[in-house]
Amino acid sequence: MFDLRHQEMKANLSQLGLRQKSSDITRLMALAFQRPDILSLAAGFTDSESLPVEDVREIVQEISCLETEAKASLQYGPNIGRDALRSHLTSRIANCDLDSEAELQPDRLFITNGSQQALYLAVQTLCDAGDCILVEQPTYFVFLEILQGLGVEPIPMPMDDRGDVDLDVLRTVFEKAALDGSIEKIKAVYLVSYFANPSGHSISEEVKQALGELLTEFNSSIALLEDAAYRELYYEEAHPAKSALSIDSCCDLPVLYTSTLTKPYASGLKVGYVYCNSDEWRDAMLAVKGQQDFGTSHFTQAILERALLSGRFDRHLSELRGIYNRKMQALHRCLARSLLDLGWSWAIPEGGLYLWLRSPNGLPTGSESEFHKACLDSGVFYVPGDLCFVNNAQIDYIRASFGVLSENQLEEAAERFNRAAASVDRAIAN
Ligand SMILES: Cc1ncc(COP(=O)(O)O)c(C=O)c1O
Numbered sequence: 001m002f003d004l005r006h007q008e009m010k011a012n013l014s015q016l017g018l019r020q021k022s023s024d025i026t027r028l029m030a031l032a033f034q035r036p037d038i039l040s041l042a043a044g045f046t047d048s049e050s051l052p053v054e055d056v057r058e059i060v061q062e063i064s065c066l067e068t069e070a071k072a073s074l075q076y077g078p079n080i081g082r083d084a085l086r087s088h089l090t091s092r093i094a095n096c097d098l099d100s101e102a103e104l105q106p107d108r109l110f111i112t113n114g115s116q117q118a119l120y121l122a123v124q125t126l127c128d129a130g131d132c133i134l135v136e137q138p139t140y141f142v143f144l145e146i147l148q149g150l151g152v153e154p155i156p157m158p159m160d161d162r163g164d165v166d167l168d169v170l171r172t173v174f175e176k177a178a179l180d181g182s183i184e185k186i187k188a189v190y191l192v193s194y195f196a197n198p199s200g201h202s203i204s205e206e207v208k209q210a211l212g213e214l215l216t217e218f219n220s221s222i223a224l225l226e227d228a229a230y231r232e233l234y235y236e237e238a239h240p241a242k243s244a245l246s247i248d249s250c251c252d253l254p255v256l257y258t259s260t261l262t263k264p265y266a267s268g269l270k271v272g273y274v275y276c277n278s279d280e281w282r283d284a285m286l287a288v289k290g291q292q293d294f295g296t297s298h299f300t301q302a303i304l305e306r307a308l309l310s311g312r313f314d315r316h317l318s319e320l321r322g323i324y325n326r327k328m329q330a331l332h333r334c335l336a337r338s339l340l341d342l343g344w345s346w347a348i349p350e351g352g353l354y355l356w357l358r359s360p361n362g363l364p365t366g367s368e369s370e371f372h373k374a375c376l377d378s379g380v381f382y383v384p385g386d387l388c389f390v391n392n393a394q395i396d397y398i399r400a401s402f403g404v405l406s407e408n409q410l411e412e413a414a415e416r417f418n419r420a421a422a423s424v425d426r427a428i429a430n
Pocket of ligand 1: 044117192227229259260262267271
């Protein structure tokens with residue numbers, strides 16, 4: 001008799017199952033975990049020191065003192081999310097979109113397990129395998145992984161020197177697609193519109209307005225998928241651009257706006273939200289969400305609702321803005337000491353969690369590159385920028401996250417990075 005218990009069994013996977021591959025970043029992170037001595041500028045984690053432990057303790061205490069509320073929030077909640085939380089978040093978007101004339105309705109907003117779930121639901125209900133979504137270059141690399149997993153083709157949009165979509169060139173792309181009929185396959189444009197991951201770039205209102213006009217002209221069923229995960233994580237001033245929900249030319253398109261309460265408060269609470277101006281699309285997403293989890297954790301939503309309504313959330317967020325500004329400055333200052341002379345370049349972001357570094361003379365920084373090996377040898381780790389480009393088309397960028405390391409650790413990480421850059425520079429010169 002054989003003992004079959006430990007034998008690996010072959011499952012008969014679906015096309016979707018077969019398409020999945022382990023994520024590059026998970027592989028890289030596993031490598032980092034094997035080396036605890038390494039300082040990671042890779043993880044998009046948030047600041048650990050300042051996590052709102054006391055707030056959450058107080059809120060849980062307040063909830064548990066109210067018998068009815070405690071029991072209600074420990075029970076399943078509605079699939080769409082808690083009413084008061086949804087109303088608050090709807091007004092919050094409207095407040096960010098100062099002077100907006102668009103009247104946002106809480107019925108069009110629902111709560112998700114982080115904005116990551118929102119992105120997945122959005123693509124899953126919009127696209128079949130073989131459809132296309134236009135993406136900025138660079139873009140959020142986990143969004144590219146969603147597309148790969150669902151068999152959706154990412155189409156890189158032409159970009160100009162300022163990091164904006166080049167609308168003149170995009171027009172020619174649409175003209176060609178309209179001629180050969182492939183425009184029908186284009187289902188959406190995905191924008192990371194505020195202090196983007198990875199570039200730190202924000203999209204101006206003019207660009208959004210012109211993009212809306214272009215899409216309406218060619219095919220007004222193409223959706224605008226606006227990912228505003230970092231919108232509230234500015235350091236000193238909010239970015240002035242309104243969201244696509246409040247921009248005239250975009251109002252004739254299906255628009256989905258998603259953001260999150262993870263980055264600006266506590267990532268472990270994992271609550272995000274979606275506002276969608278197409279009721280049909282919203283209903284489809286809610287139906288799939290119902291099949292997946294029939295609602296985001298009710299207790300976690302209750303905590304965040306109290307944090308928001310009591311003002312704790314905004315107090316914490318304003319503290320976080322200062323923390324990330326200082327961390328960004330610390331990393332920038334220390335890297336600048338050596339890297340600028342070696343020909344590296346980057347823009348100083350006004351919000352978000354990342355520096356987006358460009359290496360000199362096209363020096364490759366991918367996970368198999370000499371530079372990556374030199375960094376690992378010197379004990380520092382980053383996200384290779386090629387992951388943020390369709391087909392890994394650009395190989396000379398690095399995403400350096402300053403979210404989780406302390407200022408001292410960031411200085412040490414920058415020292416190590418500088419040493420690696422200097423050693424590779426010397427090797428090239430010899
Ligand atoms: C651009 C962007 N969108 C969405 C997410 C998803 O975040 P969460 O699921 O925590 O809301 C992230 C996380 O890093 C991100 O960088």
